[in-house]
Amino acid sequence: MLPRRALGRQLRKMRLREGITQAGAARVAEVSPQSYGRLEDGLKTKVTDLAMNALCNAFSSTDEERRIILDLASDIRQSQGSDGGWWQSYAEAVPKTFNHFIGLEESATHISSWEVALLPGLLQTREYRRALIWAEYPDMPTEKVELSLDIVMRRQEVLMKNDFHFEAMIAEPVLHAPIGGPAVSADQLSHLLAASRLPSVTMRIVKRDAGDLLGLITGSFVVFDLPPLPSSRMRQSSVAYAEGYFGRVYIERESEVAMYTRAVERLRRVACSPEESRELVLEARKEWEQ
Template identity: 55%
Template sequence: MSNGSTLPRRALGRQLRKLRERAGLTQSAASRVAEISPQSYGRIEDGRVTKVMDLGLNALANVYNASDSERRLLLDLAQEIRASSPSGSGWWRAYDDAIAKGFDHYLALEEAANWVTSWQTAVVPGLLQTREYRRALTWATVPDSSPDETERILDVVMRRQDLLQRDDFRFEALLTEAVLGYGVGGSAVMEGQIKHLIERSEDSSVEIRIVPSEQDIPYGLNAGSFVLFSFPPLPTSKLQEPPVAYMEGLSGGLYMERASEVDKYSQEAQRIRHVALSASASRDLMLQVAKEQ
């Protein structure tokens, strides 16, 4: 895995929290058992980067009265963490200067996912943007960036799109028709962007569906734009990592992992699919809009 162990770390944290709470112990008590600081133990349960030793996990399994299968799962997840990314980094570490604070977590989720659904009401999602379209957006959102800084930001966006070449990756873009109508960068840039969407829609890994403006039922509009990440089972433990929902705002992104929260976005995505045009009808609409540019 190239995701810097994001998924197995989160899975290990959830499993330890479940066992600890079942045993009725505090994090401070658990940290003493594992012979690490309370802060370090807290980071483990939060799924953050912290050294995880089998000796400490076995000690915790003992005091938690874990079953053999529960102990094996803890050790398997720890092994996944060690094997997944020895350097603890992803390709985006080379672009730290061009990535907004906290966005590295988004990139790790995107890289680890095998299915991403993006519902966008105003802009083309990053995985489908042309360089010129993204440049216009960047000039508007980061007006003080130098030309070199802007190009670095664009390099990150283009590098992310390598995901679309992966055999095990599927990207579903659900867009309002308004996304095609905004004049980002001018008519020439929009014409190029829409033609790019049409080309990408022919890829087996990409599905683009448009919700027409005349749609009577405004599914998705109240929810705002969001992204859903779904993941394959972890290779060793076979644990199925639950999906994650993401919403972006001016002050930063919001990640939702609770099943009750994610289910709301999954259900909203399903409602949006019901009112969206088919992939072929969406392609016809994009061809029509491109001719009008």
């Protein structure tokens, strides 16, 4: 999925530079306008070197741009049959709008997460997540609930990767939210403490009196830092998933992603240290154990 999106962005940039319409580009590639539109949107469609070379000729591409386009096309073909990854086998339980989130989660080398209401999915226990699902979907069949929980647990395997780091910044009130009752909440905080000691995880709490209101204004969000693409070694810009400034959307425009990377930097400045954060979690757990 990520090479497709990178290819689409690169083709669009070159096409607009030459003042060519999508319909004109479709004629060059000998595909329908709908198929070419899917290509620029990063959606699944056939990618051939013949069509890519024709488009590069029409767009007056440099030798470097042509190499990037052909390498991206090669990356896409190598991934054919595995687009979407392991979660394809859970298609009935994974909303289409969440496919991209899991793909980013699996591909990222670093994820910065800011949460103002709930603990991040990568750090949730099965029972904590179960309580959230029942609250939102009280009529969901038990089998589908269990399938959804299996997906969350499978997602968490990313924390075991050597080349991955998860930075979780959490608003202090989240520790005191009554999710699933005292026993579930206490167990969840014990799990949070254990997860915070993993080499791949940094957990930091932002206290109520931190003094910087930006985190409340943005709402919860996630920033994904991505590795270079395999064949082209093309740098991939970070992607943000936000539930604040722009609603629940994926943000790829660099100037907009920069708003969230700056928010991450400001949150880091006011967040407690990992050690202080664990003390706050311990205190909150005592409340649930009483």
